[in-house]
Amino acid sequence: MTKTVQDMVILTADRTLMSDYHQHEFVGFGTCAPSNVIPDWLYSFLFFPPIKTNKGIPVAAPYGLRKIEAQLLSEGFNVLTVDPNYLDRYIDQAKVLGIHVMDPFGLGPASSTFASILKKEPFLARYFRSLMTSQTIRKAKKRGLKIIVGGPGVWQFKFRPKFVEEYGIDCIIDGEAEKIVGKIFRMALNDDKLPQYYEVSVKEVPSLEEIPNIVAPSINGLIEIGRGCCRGCKFCSVTLRPLRWYPYKKIMQEISVNIESGYTRGVCLHAEDVMLYGSKNTIPNEDKLVKLHELVLKKCDGAGWSHCSLATIAAKPKTFVKIAEIMKQKQDWWGAEVGIETGSPELAKKIMPAKAHPFKPEEWPEVVRTGMGLMHDNGLVPACTLIVGVPEETEDDLIKTIELMDDLRDIKSLIVPLFFVPMGKLKDEDWFREAEMNELHYELLVKCLRHDLRWIYELIDMSFPNRWYKFFLQSLYKLFVKLIERKIREKRI
Numbered sequence: 372m373t374k375t376v377q378d379m380v381i382l383t384a385d386r387t388l389m390s391d392y393h394q395h396e397f398v399g400f401g402t403c404a405p406s407n408v409i410p411d412w413l414y415s416f417l418f419f420p421p422i423k424t425n426k427g428i429p430v431a432a433p434y435g436l437r438k439i440e441a442q443l444l445s446e447g448f449n450v451l452t453v454d455p456n457y458l459d460r461y462i463d464q465a466k467v468l469g470i471h472v473m474d475p476f477g478l479g480p481a482s483s484t485f486a487s488i489l490k491k492e493p494f495l496a497r498y499f500r501s502l503m504t505s506q507t508i509r510k511a512k513k514r515g516l517k518i519i520v521g522g523p524g525v526w527q528f529k530f531r532p533k534f535v536e537e538y539g540i541d542c543i544i545d546g547e548a549e550k551i552v553g554k555i556f557r558m559a560l561n562d563d564k565l566p567q568y569y570e571v572s573v574k575e576v577p578s579l580e581e582i583p584n585i586v587a588p589s590i591n592g593l594i595e596i597g598r599g600c601c602r603g604c605k606f607c608s609v610t611l612r613p614l615r616w617y618p619y620k621k622i623m624q625e626i627s628v629n630i631e632s633g634y635t636r637g638v639c640l641h642a643e644d645v646m647l648y649g650s651k652n653t654i655p656n657e658d659k660l661v662k663l664h665e666l667v668l669k670k671c672d673g674a675g676w677s678h679c680s681l682a683t684i685a686a687k688p689k690t691f692v693k694i695a696e697i698m699k700q701k702q703d704w705w706g707a708e709v710g711i712e713t714g715s716p717e718l719a720k721k722i723m724p725a726k727a728h729p730f731k732p733e734e735w736p737e738v739v740r741t742g743m744g745l746m747h748d749n750g751l752v753p754a755c756t757l758i759v760g761v762p763e764e765t766e767d768d769l770i771k772t773i774e775l776m777d778d779l780r781d782i783k784s785l786i787v788p789l790f791f792v793p794m795g796k797l798k799d800e801d802w803f804r805e806a807e808m809n810e811l812h813y814e815l816l817v818k819c820l821r822h823d824l825r826w827i828y829e830l831i832d833m834s835f836p837n838r839w840y841k842f843f844l845q846s847l848y849k850l851f852v853k854l855i856e857r858k859i860r861e862k863r864i
């Protein structure tokens with residue numbers, strides 16, 4: 372394909388996604404909150420500082436965007452990934468703009484919970500809106516720019532059809548897009564009519580061989596080690612995708628891209644359950660897991676996990692201890708997001724019957740206690756979620772979750788209650804709103820708040836170990852938490 376200026380495709384994401392969150396992936400959860408006790412400029416500096424750029428080209432970008440960039444480059448497209456603050460410098464050269472979204476309207480569980488309680492728009496929704504309403508994009512749109520949106524947050528556009536129309540979004544791609552993204556972008560470049568909403572079919576889901584390696588750095592060195600999940604929780608959309616694990620070679624090649632670029636020598640291994648790497652069922656494959664971690668820690672200065680499950684850790688405690696020893700060769704601790712969701716065996720049975728597997732759903736609270744205990748003893752600090760207001764939830768379920776919170780008091784962790792959002796097999800159910808909260812819901816929220824305030828100062832002290840400005844950052848985060856505590860006291864919560 373001969374490349375011309377008119378052929379150019381620009382890829383971007385809003386400001387809350389083009390950040391490396393002071394190189395702490397989990398600090399990025401702060402983007403789910405709305406304006407609060409500190410000025411917005413200070414909040415954005417603390418929770419989503421802009422990524423460094425080279426003339427507007429970000430030194431790193433979200434992993435999903437990098438995959439699309441790699442795919443389009445492999446098909447001969449003229450592609451440039453640009454920081455949203457610098458779009459005006461490049462957009463005149465582009466015919467198509469691809470935008471990556473995670474939670475564009477703040478309808479995801481964390482942001483909708485904050486928004487419902489604080490009655491304000493979350494930062495991530497505000498910044499997505501300001502990207503779409505920017506003069507730069509509006510002007511380019513008038514001269515015929517095509518806008519294509521993709522990423523895990525696209526489901527939210529179904530709730531905002533007017534926005535899609537008003538801001539001229541030409542196509543929304545839902546699903547793993549590697550096999551079809553070239554076709555759609557080519558149609559846009561050729562001025563062919565685009566489908567407004569393109570749902571990637573099962574046949575179009577890429578096999579491992581069809582997923583290209585990233586060619587430029589990913590934010591915080593995040594690297595996928597596999598896709599899909601076999602547990603089938605009813606409230607989750609990930610579960611609808613087939614399970615595939617990347618071979619070591621592919622993982623190490625992508626890590627090399629980050630290291631050789633000079634951006635980071637660290638890695639965040641991404642899968643729905645890192646402990647199941649290479650496994651075909653719910654039992655960890657010790658040999659594969661050990662080999663992966665040995666290879667990764669030999670090459671990198673540090674590593675983290677995106678997610679892991681309590682059941683896999685409880686199922687093979689010795690394997691987990693072995694992995695923890697490898698992880699701690701280069702660091703004192705690491706983090707991961709972990710789903711607890713409920714302390715009730717009855718509710719677990721109804722909404723996530725395989726979450727405890729190989730244990731029975733009836734054993735879920737014990738699985739949680741065992742898994743959390745092992746994490747605490749071995750240096751894994753989990754950021755946990757609970758689901759509040761799921762349609763079949765009873766008062767008895769809530770009481771059991773509150774009791775479980777008491778058992779987890781001494782486990783170093785953050786535990787965040789999230790309002791139910793209709794997704795996965797429960798997508799036709801109703802949203803849970805703050806107005807529907809009963810006394811038990813409030814009690815659970817307050818328990819979580821107490822738990823988090825108990826541990827947060829220690830977690831701040833453990834963070835940013837290699838930064839010259841760590842004391843400055845730590846002091847600001849502590850000040851922020853103190854202001855929140857004061858607010859809570861004032862409101863007599």
Ligand code: SF4
Pocket residue numbers: 600601602603604607608609610643680710723726
């Ligand atoms: S274990 Fe996690 S990723 Fe898998 S289906 Fe359940 S909620 Fe989704």
